[in-house]
Amino acid sequence: MPPGDASESGPRGHITQVQGTKVHGEQELTFGSPNVSDGPALWDLAKAAGNLDVNSRYSYLLWCRDFADTSVIARDPSGSIAGFLTGYRRPSAPDVFFTWQVAVAPDHRRRGLARRMLDYVVDTLRPKGVRFVESTVTPDNKASQRLFESFAEANGANLTLDVLFSEQELGTGHEPEVLHRIGPLPGRSAHSGPSPD
Ligand SMILES: CC(C)(COP(=O)(O)OP(=O)(O)OC[C@H]1O[C@@H](n2cnc3c(N)ncnc32)[C@H](O)[C@@H]1OP(=O)(O)O)[C@@H](O)C(=O)NCCC(=O)NCCS
Known part of the structure; x- marks a missing residue:
């Protein structure tokens, strides 16, 4: 594949200082959209995290x-990446993240970082019509299962489970x-917080 425009000269993703990110002695973290120059660090963290299908750089x-x-x-x-969450709106169902x-x-x-990243992205997408969150999780990944259960509970939303891709397909x-x-x-x-009206 050609290198295309995967350069550091592209537009920077917006960086937002999120209030209240200091939890249990946690360092202040800054949330923002990734930039192409972050790609290698995401790849490194995907490899180091464990439990993930590591895709190509x-x-x-x-x-x-x-x-x-x-x-x-x-x-x-220090600028190091503490975490990332990647996702997309389904082209055939744009109300689904x-x-x-x-x-x-x-x-x-x-320390609640995965939950806060999920909240952060979904909060930016609610005003654009996103009403559903989907993800696939393998049965052995208790941390990831709990992450989505916790998000559903906090939002008072239903959580349904169904096999999307079987062992035979994968x-x-x-798993x-x-x-x-x-x-x-x-x-x-x-x-x-409460509605102003
Ligand atoms: C899954 C992962 C992203 C969770 O990140 P995290 O920042 O530690 O998660 P949070 O602190 O936000 O916890 C979210 C919920 O999951 C629970 N949880 C987190 N890790 C857990 C674990 N190992 N076992 C059980 N529950 C766990 C938390 O208690 C919390 O539940 P609560 O809201 O009821 O308290 C992290 O463990 C990770 O990077 N794992 C490797 C990669 C991976 O498996 N990714 C998911 C598949 S795509």
Whole structure:
């Protein structure tokens, strides 16, 4: 594949300082959209995280170019990536946000970072009509299962499970990928406080 425009000269993703990110002594983290130049670091974290199907470095570069608006990275004060969440709106069902991959660096786990990244992306998409969140999780991934259960509970939304891709389809001893579908979501975020009216 040609290098295309996967250069550092492309437009920077917006960076948003999220309020209230200091939890349990956690360093202040900054949330923002990834840029193409973040692709290699996402690939590195995907490899280090464990439990993820690691895709080619090319795919992370492309993802950061074409799906930055529906993805987020969290950086620590040194600029290192503490976590990322990538996803997209399904072309045939744009009210569905599909979470492709989520990874949190081992030092930052169990502090609510994955939940906050999911909240962050979904909150930007609710005003655009997103009402459902989907992801696939393998049966052995308790942390990921709990992440989506926790998100459904916080939003008072239904969570349904159904095998999307079987072991036969995935091959090479891969566990089935179970579709977790959450929704419909309320129009307002569960953590945005009471309505002004
Ligand atoms: C899955 C992963 C992203 C969770 O990140 P995290 O920041 O530690 O998760 P959070 O702290 O936001 O926790 C979310 C919920 O899951 C629970 N949880 C997190 N890790 C858990 C674990 N190992 N076992 C059980 N529950 C767990 C939390 O208690 C929380 O539930 P709660 O809201 O009821 O308290 C992280 O473990 C990871 O990067 N794993 C490797 C990659 C992976 O498996 N990604 C998912 C598949 S795409």
